[in-house]
Amino acid sequence: MVTTIPQTPNTPIQSVLIVGNYCHDVLLQGGAVVAETLGGAASFISNVLTGLSVSFHLTSKVGVDFKYPVNHDPIVVPTSKTTVFHAYFDQGYSVNAHQDRVLKRIEVCDPINPSDLPDRKFDFGMAVGVGGEILPETLERMVEICDAVFVDIQALIRAFDENGTVKLVRLKESGFYHLLPRLKFLKASSDEALFMEVEEVRQWCCVVVTHGKDGCEVYWKDGEMKIAPFGANQIDPTGAGDSFLGGFVGGLVHGLVVPDAALVGNFFGSLTVAHIGLPKFDLRLLQRIKEEVQTRKVQCTCWLERRDDEVSFTKPAGHDEFHASLSSSKLVSAECRRDLSRSPGSVEQVIRPQYKGQQKFLLNSVYDKSN
Ligand SMILES: Nc1ncnc2c1ncn2[C@@H]1O[C@H](COP(=O)(O)OP(=O)(O)OP(=O)(O)O)[C@@H](O)[C@H]1O
Ligand SMILES: O[C@H]1[C@H](O)[C@@H](O)[C@H](O)[C@@H](O)[C@H]1O
Incomplete structure (x- = not known):
């Protein structure tokens, strides 16, 4: 299913394919359900790309029990259930020493096969499975039809024990x-x-x-670079990595x-941790971000034209100022919270009444990333 975004001079023309359930x-x-939300990297990434006015095609599978309204219809598999994850935020290190929360896959939908992918070419492909739905042959097909493929390693290295608990296997x-x-x-x-x-790698x-x-x-072949974070009041870390990838690809597009x-x-990752589940972005904030991105693109184009060395990975002049301008756009957001209910990508999520005052409640991971 393709999003159609009204074309403006600032609408990018590259085509993007998102693959993941x-x-x-x-x-x-504490033994209680805090919230039930739409999940999957595909949902967080779609939310960010839509916010950045980037259109995309999405290939995703769900069962007939899929319960959230979404802008991009998934393939509904009549014989399968929607993938369900339970995220436990207070189970000890002993269960899985490497993860910040314990994830259990309770239900699993069908995998995405190469034949489920559209029969056309894309500039960018994103392999963003969560429950083992991306098969090696599916990724191979993505590489054939997409000029540049971006992969979240969680799509490749997750394994599930007999209770559905997520374990990671070595990439090799x-x-x-x-x-x-x-x-x-x-x-x-x-x-x-x-x-x-x-x-x-x-x-x-x-x-x-x-x-x-x-x-x-x-990290690339000949160098590496740290990219500064943005401040955030972390409430729920779910989807931070997905929103990061959405913002990263959106910026490149x-x-x-x-x-x-x-x-x-980093900016979209920081916005996401301040919400439970899928964030609803402030419309004025999104507008401001798109303007900052356009200004930055023009600045960089001028700067790049004056250089002939390997530039695409070099931190260009004005990078710190770009960070500062994105950071200050959060102030716009704070001033117009009343717009939240009108923002795109809003979905119905159930947050238990006792946790509705989000600021009061932190989904602390076993080691809290916000400390
Ligand atoms: N507490 C925070 N404050 C500010 N930015 C954050 C915070 N947590 C995450 N981010 C931003 O989001 C990005 C992704 O977060 P993180 O490294 O936690 O990914 P992740 O573990 O894959 O997330 P998840 O599995 O919860 O989706 C970070 O690189 C950072 O830019
Ligand atoms: O919705 C979340 C999100 O997509 C996370 O990135 C993923 O790790 C979880 O498995 C999923 O339940």
């Missing part, structure tokens, strides 16, 4: 390793990066490691260079 997320703490043993030289970007959280050899494709409140780091696009990624 929507899911139902249930957030639990994942069945996807042979495809790495054909990818453009591989994104991993710092917990997930422990399951890959960054030094080896960066020889083939660019690796982006996200570090929660500390921002992210970009709009013509930003990698370090600036990673800043946009």
